[in-house]
Amino acid sequence: MNEEINFILDSTKESMNGTIDHLEKAFIKIRAGKASPVMLSSVMVDYYGSATPLSQVANVNTPDARTISVQPWEKNMLQEIEKAIMNSNLGFNPMNNGDFVIINVPPLTEERRRDLAKQAKGEADDAKIGIRNARQEANKEIRALDDASEDLKKNAEADVQDLTNLYTKKIDALLVTKEAEIMKV
Structure with a gap:
């Protein structure tokens, strides 16, 4: 028993x-004020017609506490990644420098x-x-x-x-x- x-x-x-x-x-x-790759975990990118998590089409890093950098594995995905981040309603304004998508995380x-x-x-x-x-x-x-x-x-x-x-x-x-x-x- x-x-x-x-x-x-x-x-x-x-x-x-x-x-x-x-x-x-x-x-x-x-989010607690500092940048983290987890902040973009919900972003889905249109990868040749199928919705794919951002982490599967790019490398997501945080070079400092206020910046997230996204380096796509294929250069032609830059615009798609930028568009996906803008459409995700996370409140981020991504910038594309030709190699990376850079996101400045504003202070809360x-x-x-x-x-x-x-x-x-x-x-x-x-x-x-x-x-x-x-x-x-x-x-x-x-x-x-x-x-x-x-x-x-x-x-x-x-x-x-x-x-x-x-x-x-x-x-x-x-x-x-x-x-x-x-x-x-």
Whole structure:
């Protein structure tokens, strides 16, 4: 019987770890003032008639904290890459120098910082919902065990609640760190 409960707890922990991983990836995509190749990860380029991720048709670098350079593997892709970046609604104004597409990342305004902090808080709230859903699913599985005693079920539900509290604190800590990073001028 303990094996079934341990399996439920392990799968719940795995699900909650997945939620934390997803949150960390979402936070990476939220811009915090300095240039990063990840900022262009959603850009799709028309590569001979098919939509292709920018990273598959060009080399994306950050030579400094305020600049992103995109070097296409084929020179004739420069205009397509430039057009794709403009159409991606990221708020960037790419410049083409014949070899590279160069993007100057403007410093964030106070209003934009607040918007990004709200976006980070929304991602954290979504992660907390994911954690609570994992808890709910685990409790449902524990209650469905027929041959477990009531005490064993109550102890297992308490363990699930402890996991929930632990992962909620992790989310809060990640959010505090990200908000500080965003609001730092």
